[in-house]
Amino acid sequence: MPTSPAPTTTRGAGSGGRRPILLDVAFLRLWTGATASGLATWALPFVLGLAVLDRTLGATDLGLLLAARTIGFLAAVPVAGVLADRRSRRKVVLWAGLASGAAAPVLAAGLGRSVPLMAAAAAVAGAGQGACRPAYQALTAEVVDAGRRQQANAAMTLAVRVTTLVGPSLAALLAVFLDTAALLVGIGLLWLVAAFVPGRGARPGVTGGAGGAGGAGGAKDAPGTSFLADFGEGVREARRHPWFIAGLGALTAVIATGYSATGVALPLVSRDEYGTEVVLAGAMTAYTAGALAGALLIARWRPRSPGRAALAGLAAYGFAPLSLVLPVHPAVVMAAYAVAGVGIELFNVPWFTAAQREVAPDRLARVSSLDFLLSYGLAPLGLALIAPAIEAFGAAPVLVACAFTCFAAPAAAALVPSSRGFSHRPAAEPAEARATGATR
Structure with a gap:
């Protein structure tokens, strides 16, 4: 691997990092498409x-549809990672958006008529959602120069958080005027925006990529290799970065425990300990507001040590389950979730930026797909296990175990030397600052 990064200059990169990222037309198109896909998801x-x-759907039917969507998502993520490295990332985004867009009216057509038809459409929609994730991550590295990727990733995640914050109110308002079938068709239109609005990125050259691997589009891989062989190349690329393996392990542990506590224990505690749903709503709003603040920060x-700072942010999620152990004032629970929200974005943005900087360009989509596959793939397992665990051992011991895992896993990851800067480079200065001449 090279000892210093070669900055990738793409369209709109001539500002040297001083131009606001949302004034870059190429990135603005990408950001608009990613925001539409996030809102639709x-x-x-x-x-x-x-x-x-x-009462158009039953609760059991809803569970079946969401399970089908998750299966489609997990099945598509690794396939999309390979395709996005073999071929054009832009085309993967296009076809992923078209697939999810086509599934939406099918869901509307099956509503109240055929749950199996809706389940099949939900699986296709989930596949589109899963396919666009690694492709968007890799496309960001093509569209944005190295010195502005952290700003770009922050803008991406800021859009997601704003969507989460205002989305429920907007959807509830639209539901006054539109029925569920019309709302589903509207989701399909959002996917068409995600499919068609982003532009084509400028792929890095053979010699210009981080990690020193072959050129873009899978040129390093032998033509005609199998999917498993190509995905295995991505796994081997991930293993070349100890900080990535350590960070992914920590992230997976936090999502499988901390997110599960939020999904299952928080509603139970809100109902049983406080006797109101206000604590649940307040905690989730505080988490989103904290994430917004974290993205802006x-x-x-x-x-100076971006990797360790990011892992400390990830560990802050442990305060969320910890706040549910003892009967405390609701403001304490909300404050804990706000801290968790700040922390998760202090992790997410440097994490995505480091992968775009350090991973070989022709394998970035596959490494990103491995990230989503493990971190999101094991989340349902945590959700499935936490309720029986609470029934067997009680809420307090399970929540303490979740909090301990959230604190301990990032701390263990921080012990890996390259985790200090999410980089194999020994210098503490962020690589993108060296690449552009920028200062902290």
Whole structure:
């Protein structure tokens, strides 16, 4: 691997990092498409939940549809990672958006008529959602120069958080005027925006990539190799970066435990300990507001040891389950979730930026797919296990175990030497600052 990064200059990169990222037309198109896909991804389970409220769907049917969507998502992520490295990332985004867009009216057509038809459409929609994730991550590295990727990733995650914050109110308002079928068709239109609006990125050359591997588009891989062989190349690339393996292990542990505590224990505690849903709603709103603040902070902040700072942010999620152990004032629970929200974005943005900088360009989509596959793939397992664990051992011991895992896993990852800067390079200065001449 090279000892210093070669900055990738792409369209709109002539500003040297001083031009606001959202004034770059190429990135603005990418950001708009990614925001539309994020809004559509969030909206589907919410709109299907509205169908349960108006009794068009049963609760069991909703569970089946969400399970089908998850299966489609997990099945598509590794396939999309390979395709996005073999071929054009832009085409993967296009076909992923078209698949999810086509599934939405099928869901609407099956509503109240055929649950199997809806389950098949939900699986296709999930596949589109899963396919676009690694492709968007890799496309960001093509569209944005190295010195502005942290700002770009912060803008991406900021859009997601704003969507999460205002989305429920917007959907509820639209539901006053539109039925569930019309809302599902609207989700399909969002996917068409995600498919068609982003532009084509400028692929890095053979010699210009981080990690020193072959050129873009899978040129290093032998033509005609199997999917498993190509995906194995991505796994081997991930293993070349100890900081990535350590960080992914920590992230997976936090999502499988901390997120599970939020998904299962927080509603139970809100109901049983506080007797109101206000604590649940307040904690989730505080988490989203904290994430917004974290994204704004990390867009500008360049810590001296970015990897360890990011892992400390990830560990902050442990305060969320810890706040549910003892009967405390609801404000304490909300404050803990706000801290967790800040911390998760202090991790997410440097994590994505480091992968775009350090991973070989022709394998970035596959490494990103491995990230999503493990971190998101094991989340349902945690959700499935935490409720029986609470029944068997009680809420307090399970929540303490979740909090301990959230604190301990990032701390263990931080012991890996290259985790200090999420880089194999020994210098503490962020690589993108060296690449562009920028200062902290």
